[in-house]
Amino acid sequence: MRKPIRSKALLVSLMFVMLFALAACGSKNNNGAAESTAAPSASAPAETAEATAAPEAEDGLYNIKDFSNIKTNQGEAIDGGTITFGLVSDSPFEGTLNWNFYSGDPDAQVLNWFDEGLLTWDKDYVYTNDGAATYEVSEDGRTFTFTIRDNVNWQDGKPVTAEDWLFAHEVIGNPKYDGPRYGSDFTNIEGMDEYHSxxxxxxxxIKVLGDKKLQITYLKSTPSLLTGGVWIYPLAKHIFGGMDVAKISSSPELRQKPIGFGAFKVESIVPGESVVFVKNEDYWRGAPKLDKVILKVINPTTIVQELKSGGVDLVDSFPVDQFPDNAKMSNVEFLGAIDRAYTYIGFKLGKWDAEKKVVATDPKAKMADVNLRKAMWAAVDNDTVGKKFYNGLRWNATTLIPPSHPEFHDATNPGVAYDQEAAKKILDDAGYKLNGEFRTNPDGSELKINFISMTGGDIAEPLAQYYVQSWKAIGLNVTLEMVEFNTFYDRIGQNGEDDPTVDVYQGAWGVGIDVDPTGLYGKDAIYNFPRYASAENDRLLAEGVSEAAFDVDKRKEIYKEWQQLMVNEIPVFPTLYRAVVVPVNNRVLNYAIGDGTGLYYNDIAVSADKAAVAQ
Incomplete structure (x- = not known):
């Protein structure tokens, strides 16, 4: 559950109607179209077909278990065709278009269409041999030998090689590297520390055994290696090999003319706004059925009209607060799944030490008192928020391992229950005395808490204000600042620079296929935005990837203990777990969301030249 988005990367989600726009960490499947065995069904042409019936609400609440994650095919596929994909955001995408460097989900949404990892995984999040590369593991579990398929080529015709895979590791391990990837997965490689220093x-x-064969030996065999602990994204050495590592992330080759080896290739980019992709005839799985994909940024306030008019065929995610009013939209089918994500309130407890590349917790930080943090958690009623604002498609979160990982999510842990009277008592007992409307610090000094949250749809600010009012109800003076997506993550430290004016922030994480939370909460993780560290946290994170953790029951026990530790220490507290709801135009065929379904981007097709329009 770590790593910044896709490939282990930070995915901060489209939460609260884009209140949080999935920023990356964690790793989603490289198959945006996912995998499926759904068979086409005969029905009316797309222009006149009615969408498959949406799940019904019970007492005004929806249950994500009632949704299908696989699109019902309507009609027969035509040759070629163009679809439009809506990236729902009130901010431009940053444009760091390479898996080795990007940090936010909007960029990942662009990357998905033209690039992918060399390995894929199944519904249980275990790497398979069905991807662009296969692998074998030594008896001691430390050495992996990878073989890239012969027909896997970069989109300029050059083969994807073992040297490219090695080069990605060399760039990320280079001290000049300015991306967010370097962490425990890389330091676990033999010789990486020596190279980095x-x-x-x-x-x-790391040894190149042939043009298409790479061998990596890890210091420790861990249960995470098969579920996200291997870096699976090569970097084209013939393009970037002669470039200063410090300049790669800002280069035109990465931002304006990016290449990958995915199903589509970039034809043109309007920075931050749109991308035109054309089919990659040389794609290793087979040429895509579509001729072209147009990606454009869609503001969450206009997404409904875009969908109804056929202006977009599908989107990365639909603001779930708008779902009840649009559940019967006639020209789309709504897919749904439990998201690998949660939203949370984070407390700044220190800063990032750029020289040592570790978090530096400050015992004198404004939010250092766990009693203050616990009271702020107890003051908010997230169960009601999920029901009233999201009709059950967001629900109260209790621990930092979400139910998308049912083996490890501790459903018995209640977190900190909503109880404003209990919150007041916690503050009273800790010495935060009321002085008029607001409380002072235990030493009598003024306590003013600065809270930032992200801009987004119509309810982004009202929801953030709900938290402010909840904290005011227990006597805390909290001021709110709404910030757009890219600026928000800069201010809380995605580049290693923490804004000292930020005390509390509201964010969201998309989690990786591996349950290990080190990439988000380890002391050497730049995405550890609260800048939290403790000896007990170090111990449990290490045990979670130890030899003993190969016993699944033991690993469950370790992460159950870790979830409780985070409930006790509260560097952040989870607010809502989430469902992802995706509307797909009736004419779109062979599409699914989620992991392990069997469909890939090259499978997507359409049954008509034009998108169906709502009746």
Missing amino acids: GKAKTISG
Whole structure:
């Protein structure tokens, strides 16, 4: 559950109607179209077909279990065709278009269409041998030998090679690297520390055995290696090999003319606004059925009209607060699944030490007192928020391992229950005395808490204001600042610089296929935005990827203990778990959301030249 988005990367989600726009960490499947065995069904042409009936609400509440994650095919596929994909956001996408460097989900949504990882995974989040590369593991579980398929080529015709895979590791391990990837997955590779510190010119644990064969030896065999602990994204050495590592992320080759080896290739980019993709005839799984995909940024306030008019065929995610009023939209089918994500309130407890590349917790930080943090958690009624604002498609979150990982999510842990009287008592007992309308610090000084949240749809600010009012009800003086997506993550430290004016923030994480939360809460994780560290946290995170953790029951026990630790120490507290709801135009065929379904981007087709329009 770590790593910044896709490929282990930060996915901060379209939460609260884009209140949070999935920023990356965690790793989603590279198959935006996912995988499926759904068979086409005969029915009327797309222009006149009615959407498959949406799930019904019970007492005004929907249950994500009632949704299908696989699109019902309507009609027969035509040759070629163009679809429009809506990236729902009130901000431009940043444009860091390479898996080795990007940090936010909007960029990941662009990347998905033209690039992918060398390995894929199944519905249980285990790497398979069905991807662009296959792998074998040594008996001791430390050495992986990868073989890239012969027909896997970059979109400029050059083969994807073992040297490219090695090069990605060399760039990320280079001290000049300015992306967010370097962390425990890389330091677990033999010789990586020596290479990173300049003591060695090569990474001793990585060997190129042939043009298409790479071997990586890890210091420790961990249960995470098969579920996200291997870096699966090569970097085209023939393009970036002669470039200063510090300049790669800002280069035109990455931002204006990016290439990958995915189903579509970039034809043109309007920075931050739109991308035109054309089919990659040389795609290793087979040429795509579609000729072209147009991606454009759609403001959450206009998404309904875009869908009804056929202006977009599908979107990355639909604001779920708008779902009840649009559940019967006649020209789309709504797909749904439990999202690998949660929203949360984070407390700034220190800063990032750029020299040592670890968090530096400050015992004198404004939010350092766990009693203050616990009271702020107890003051908010997230169960009601989920029901009233999201009709059950967001629901009260209790721990930092979401139910998308049912083996490890501790459903018995209640977190901190909503109880404003209890919250007041916690503050009273800790010495935060009321002085008029608001409380002072235990030493009598003024307590003013600065809270930032993201802009988005119509209810973004009202929801953030709900938290402010909840905290005011227990005597806390909290001021709110609404910030657009890219600025928000800069201010809370995605580049290693923490804005000292921020005390509390509201964010969201999309989690990786691996349950290990080190990439979000480890002391050497730049995405550890609260800048939290403790000896007990170090111990449990290490045990979670230890040899003992190969026993699944033991690993469950470890992460159950870790979830409770985070409930006790509260560097952040989860607010809502989420469902992802995706409307898909009736003419779109062979589409699904979620993991392990069997469909890929090259499978997507359409049954008509034009999108169906709502009747």
